[in-house]
Amino acid sequence: MNELTQARGDAGLHKTAAPRMLGSLLACVLAAAAAPDVTAQLKTPERASAQRPAAAAAPAPAPASARRGDYILAVVNQELVTAGELAIRLERVREAARAAGNRLPPGDELRKEILQQLIDERVLITAARETGQRVDEAELDRAVNNVAVQNQLSPLELRQRLQREGIDYGRFRNNLRDQILVERTREREVQSRIRITDAEVDAELARQHAASGGVQYNIAQILVAVPERASDAQVMERRIRAEGALARVRAGESFEAVARQMSDGANAAEGGELGLRPADRLPDIFVARVKTLKTGEIAPELLRSGAGFHILKLKDRREPDAFTVTQTHARHILLRPSAQLSEEAAMRRLAEFKRQIQAGRASFEALARDNSEDNSAVAGGDLGWTSPGSLVPEFEQTMDALPVGGISDPIVSRFGVHLIQVIDRREVELDTRQRREQARNVLRERKYEAAYEDWLKELRARAYIEMREPPP
Structure with missing residues (x-):
């Protein structure tokens, strides 16, 4: 490692x-x-x-x-x-x-x-x-x-x-x-x-290539969210709102401007842009809808999912010749629940930290140094640049949904409760060595639980x- x-x-x-x-x-x-x-x-x-x-x-x-x-x-x-x-x-x-x-x-x-x-x-x-x-x-x-x-x-x-x-x-x-x-x-x-053997790495790279079709997509969306257990009247009201947004972009209005104004998605402030991702890191229904589009085109119909109604735009498509990933520079504050700090109390405490940061009463770095319970605390919670698949899924999914400068609500992972801030993002073309190392990380995660159980049995x-x- x-x-x-x-x-x-x-x-x-x-x-x-x-x-x-x-x-x-x-x-x-x-x-x-x-x-x-x-x-x-x-x-x-x-x-x-x-x-x-x-x-x-x-x-x-x-x-x-x-x-x-x-x-x-x-x-x-x-x-x-x-x-x-x-x-x-x-x-x-x-x-x-x-x-x-x-x-x-x-x-x-x-x-x-x-x-x-x-x-x-x-x-x-x-x-x-x-x-x-x-x-x-x-x-x-x-x-x-x-x-x-x-x-x-x-x-x-x-x-x-x-x-x-x-x-x-x-x-x-x-x-x-x-x-x-x-x-x-x-x-x-x-x-x-x-x-992890070289043969296993080769097989994992082949699996990733087959799963993604070798293509990466940068999709922007306008999401009109539909609450869980919404009534028929609520669903209809949200559909009408989404159709109105679709009509505006079809009439030539800027997709990004409509997204900032109307989208309920976490990326609304970024014009709805999700960033360049392999197909296997996007919802299957998104990939199915945009795979026939040309770069810059908007899907002609609304897409219905469990989250609500989506309007999709294909901003970019990249073939596998240049394997590029979106890296994220983030920091976090981690609180580990204990006998005297329940998970709910940790979430309330981090929510208060977020309010202090947004009100300008405290900085993220200072709160991380004083409170975070991991080795990143001394660096103000800074995690450096991370590639997709490097962090645990529950953390990475929340981080990926944040715009640059955005701060998450408190989220729970297998390690505790986190408050996350995205500092920056960049597109990086991975060389062969980096791609193989990324595949090794994926394989290591899959084998960890079994290795832990075997060690404990011994x-x-x-x-x-x-x-x-x-x-x-």
Whole structure:
């Protein structure tokens, strides 16, 4: 992986980064710190046995102290999973499901699933510690400060709040340290397992060429949006509005001017222009409508989609001889949901950041430096120039829809909640080496999840895991 690719992976956006951020681990940093500490319930011989293979250790009865309160559910290497921690996690999962209107598995099934997640987390934590990596105190201080800022607290106020809630500050820091170590170890170990051959790259390039027909299109659109569950009267009103826009451009009025005035699309300020893209990165119905048009022509009829009514204009068409892509220069602010910062709260906080930026009360760069939870923070959230397919789809789709200078609403990706600003765009012709590297990135993303699961299975197979029965 080249330096730029690695930097974007560290930024928590590149498609080769972990497909799941161990969200359960991140979300439990505070909960784990709050869970009762029953480490003392393990007698010294028991703790020593946790380092031996499972066959060499005999289950021990739960101590009397466990029967009076919390108790151990599992010993994973030298780490414990407790009933109190499981109860905290279950309650949080149920609260999130209620808020989102989602259904959960039956009680016993959900409990087993969450218990296995906790065991996996302990396996990953111990594996990360065994690598000998270190998280320096300055980095840990920054992570603690991020938690404080997310909760609109000073570091001192955060410590006071933890104390009021009965959470040991040292244990809280150690949980944050473990989370950082796990992310580093997972990224390094999983990436090292992924192998991409030249033959696979050749096949992927051939697939991309066949899928796109070797042609790239620059399409402009005027979108008249139709709300979900719109009544027949609403649909008819929007159709009449779209037909009026089509009549204006047919009469010779500037397509771009009508788009700026009437389009509901995110690119309206750019005259509706979507930018040059391969056919496989455009809606199939768009490609089918413009493929017979000449450059500069407007589709003669409205196009109906789930979003509404579209008027399309073909601004440019490029054949595969010169493989050109639209690169985007963007920056972002990333907040990672945690036990004390829900996804909804993170979205509200980023929405407030957007209002401050638009009102001129703060700059995007300053807010990113002070708040963003990835390595791009020191550069004001700057992600540099990215080519199509370089970033995770949910982020890239939102970024692509923004005009230059535009700021998105808060959006959720697999890594957290983002606020995005597009700084600039440019057309770049990729040489053979760059095209092959782009294909490798696509293949690496496809293989990542399977490689991660294989690595986790191997770690579990090597780990000492002892399940405990609840005390009578």
